[in-house]
Amino acid sequence: MISISDELLNNFIDGGLNPEKVKLINEAIEKSPEVKSRYLALVKSNDVLLKLKSESVSPDFTKTVLQKIQRRKELAKQQKRFLFVVLSLLGIIALGIVGFIFYQIINVSAPQSNQIVTTYSEDVGNYFSNLFGKKNISVFGSVLSFIMLVSAYFFYDYQRNSKKNFMH
């Protein structure tokens, strides 16, 4: 007769044995009080585990999850909007710079075309010329850098606060 280990009895309880072994264990349980005692104790422990109940979360848990999801959605929208504004601003500045460069190129390569340019566009050109002129370019660059630094700080601060709100 083979020794009936706890492992074998556990597999017997789980129904993971072939019919031959099942027969063998049934016989062992009938004949040996020691095996029967171990088997019944295992069945009992299995029953106790089956009767374990789940514990409950706080009553407003689901509501809080939904609120957090909605807050996160709102946050994502705000981030998109903020990025759109910043990118638009940068796009306008880039367009201005490109426009100015083109104007300068046209001015240098074909001075006669100036005759075609209307007075209005000449004024705009002069304005940009002054704005990006040697005197103002460093001031303009500094102001732009300052604006970008301030925007970056506010964006960082905004993100940090939003994350804090989201966490608690």
Add this chain to the structure above:
Amino acid sequence: MAVIDLSDIEIIKSVLKGNTADYTVLVDRYKNKSFTMLKRMLKNEFDAEEVLMDCFMKAYNNLSSFKYESKFSTWFYRIVYNTALTKLSGVKRKIESQMQSIDDLDYLQSKYNADEYSKKELSEIMNKIINELPAKNAAVITMFYLEEMSSEEISQVLDISVANVKVILHRSRNLLKDIIQKRNLLKEIL
């Protein structure tokens, strides 16, 4: 058909279509069982609820990456288990959980065989023991008995072999069996 009667997959599809509120059905369906598992793993009610909230947010944010190859429960419990492990690794309990390995349940056996526990209800002792089991054992017990997951599903969640899942299950059951035998509780059932 009411949303509450829908299957997990149908609810996921609905949420992905923009019906965010339907996600609450999934939350209600899994919150208590996964909370029980987390509480047993983390040994702390507050941490368990905080981690569970994080898990539901993670699941929501990654719902579009759910591939429908496994059950939602398997996928979700994997998130729960891994998040709990991350939480555990960040606190002192890391040392505790490393010491209390799968092969080290003897301390529980000797503790609960002591005389001071001899007059307490068996179910009360069982609860205490399960709450003190190492994280992995507690997770396996909860998923198997409470969530009624198969050994195969549990092995997917824990990323271990089916044989290892069975070893953990049987060792936990053996621990309880030894306590039952030592306390002569068999007389009650024989």
